[in-house]
Amino acid sequence: MFPVKIKNPILPGFNPDPNILKVGDIFYIAVSSFEWLPGVRVYTSKDLINWQHETDILTTQVNLLGNPENASIWAPQISFSNNQFYCLYTDVKSTHRPFKDCHNYLITAPDINGPWSDPVYLNSSGFDPSLFHAPNGKKYLLNELWDYRMTTGNKSCGIVLQEYDEKTQELIGEVHKIFDGTSLAKTEASHLYVHDDFYYLITAEGGTGRDHSVTVARSKNIFGPYEVDPESLLTARDKPASPLQCSGHASLVEHLGHWYIAYLTTRPLLGKAAILGRETAIQEVVWQDGWLRLADGTNGPAEITEIFAEKEIIQEKNTDFHDDFSERLKKEWNTLRQMPGAWADLSSRPGYLRLESGESLQSLFDQHLLAIRQKDFVFSAATNVTFEAQTFNQMAGLTLYLNDQNYLFTYLTFDEEKGQVLRLMQCVEGEFTLFPEIIPLASDSICLKVNVDGPCGKFYFRETAKENWQQIGPVFDLLFLAGGFTGNFVGITVIDMDKKAGCSADFDFFEYHGKD
Structure with missing residues (x-):
């Protein structure tokens, strides 16, 4: 294997809320599109180093006319099971407090390029849905829970989980509140993984601004209780000199025996404003004492990092x-x-x-x-x-x-x-x-x-x-x-x-x- 030095972000410009997935020998990253169509942009790679725009999933399945700025299609998640792709997304209709009108949908396709099914409506209790394919064959929907009764501006109060019945195409059974979040608050962007007999819950906390962070919790039981890692896996909130800021909203993938985290980040121009929007970066993570840690020994975003490849590769970026x-x-x-x-x-x-x-x-x-x-x-x-x-x-x-x-x-x-x-x-x-x-x-x-x-x-x-x-x-x-x-x-x-x-x-x- 060859360690290849690369420069973050791997997806420059407006490419927020990355969700990474590997199917066969191809890696996929899906990002939020908000009010821009076609929605849910997907990039592909065979090495995690060089990425190409492959497709955009949402075309005529959504009606965004009249949706306010910064609303519409949030935080898609793609997964693969039973020889088909699953895509979940939120269509946000209003963000005017105290409420947040947001509707979660599921579509499927035999190929990432479609054809995609008609949307299946799931729920509206909160945004950032993800589908967990459990080892026992069951499927569970996770999403952030919005509580309008809270007195804070951001009213995210944790993560809920509910079983999804694929035959009837509906959520069934009890809604389980599996995570209340930490003192960082603003808990969202949940993804669930199984590793060494633990369920690992990856969430974003602190809001999508300068306090953005990746929080990890684990449990032996899918319904909890979840033990919180005392350390943030990734954050730039205490690193004002870092060229990468607002880092969080992450997901995991394995490649050649190494684990990597794809995450949201920004590059503020003159230290003030991220005119390119929120971008996508990647870093290696390792398992230590039952927790995830960045491979470089820090807990901060890295502009220059390493990806292991099967051969020597040069990172290429052409935005023309x-x-x-x-x-x-x-x-x-x-x-x-x-x-x-x-x-x-x-x-x-x-x-x-x-x-x-x-x-x-x-x-x-x-x-x-x-x-x-x-x-x-x-x-x-x-x-x-x-x-x-x-x-x-x-x-x-x-x-x-x-x-x-x-x-x-x-x-x-x-x-x-x-x-x-x-x-x-x-x-x-x-x-x-x-x-x-x-x-x-x-x-x-x-x-x-x-x-x-x-x-x-x-x-x-x-x-x-x-x-x-x-x-x-x-x-x-x-x-x-x-x-x-x-x-x-x-x-x-x-x-x-x-x-x-x-x-x-x-x-x-x-x-x-x-x-x-």
Whole structure:
């Protein structure tokens, strides 16, 4: 075996709440997708070192229209039994306290790429469901329990377990409260494993911010009582100098006789804000005196770590993306709360993507936005758009987008005095700014570009490929595009505030080049 040094995170950009699974000689990691569709992104690897985007599980099985930001699809879990894959997920409809409207579902498939079954509704008592396939053949659902009566902001009060009957596709029998959590509180993300006659319960505690931690408890009986490991397996809460922060929400896998933990982490830019969102990292763990410990002897996240492989391997990271819209939309694209429909048309003008207009960037319903994850601190993204606006309410262009309250948008539109023009808008925590710069355009076809260098971003345009890029607007401080449960996205959109589906724009290409 060869120890291979790698750099975390292994899944950069918005890839939170990792759940890792091995089936045969393939490793899978499923991550949360929140309001972005298709949902439940899955990556594959044969060595735990290099990972590829394999598929996205949820397409038409969910209805997310109207769901608020930071809600929707939380913490999926994938497992494998009886020659089929199981996927559990939560659809969160409201997070307004004291309640949390969250519904847990189960779908199955013979292959990770589907076809996936219709969702089976399980319960709504709490989020982060996982399915445990017990050695005796029974199956049990675990989930966090939300108690609205608690006076604290976070009302997670522990972990419950209930048997699942696969024949009737329903939960049966008593609901068992198997874990109350520790003083770290905010207990969630439970996964159950069997090792050396013990049931090991892995949970996340401390919240998904800087106090995030991995807690382990064990019991000889699946229903408890569970003895808590006096030490946190993994946390950065007391390590402010670590480049990896907010570390927790973990799951386990074995490979070549070694055990590994895949976990959530962030890389705060300038020590302040995780503009890339919550990412996925990995480290080796070992069994010591009946407990899990990080193999490096610490209990903190490691930016540089080792994975054992069967041969010498080089870790490769390539975040570049290009779509010339020649055949079908590439699977890297995401949309908000709905899958692309007839409004994303590749047939009307071959070689172009024709986007039909949707609602504004602050809508929670019918946005027509195509976007990809920002995966690098330093990157450039560009597109060419052909658009002839008839009124100021019609817009098409390039956006940096965190959520409906935080975005930047440079766009072609119409001005009553100057005709076809280029403009720029910004929204910061719901406060809107329309920049006064109005650039007349000689053509209805224009190239748009954004350059991002850490916390700074600049927008550019040019009307022909032979021209030099010209900057529009100021140099932006982009730290406002960090926060919440997702990361920043970069994408293209068309908006018409006069009439639904009142206009369309043609995009020739979209490209993203990471430099970090």
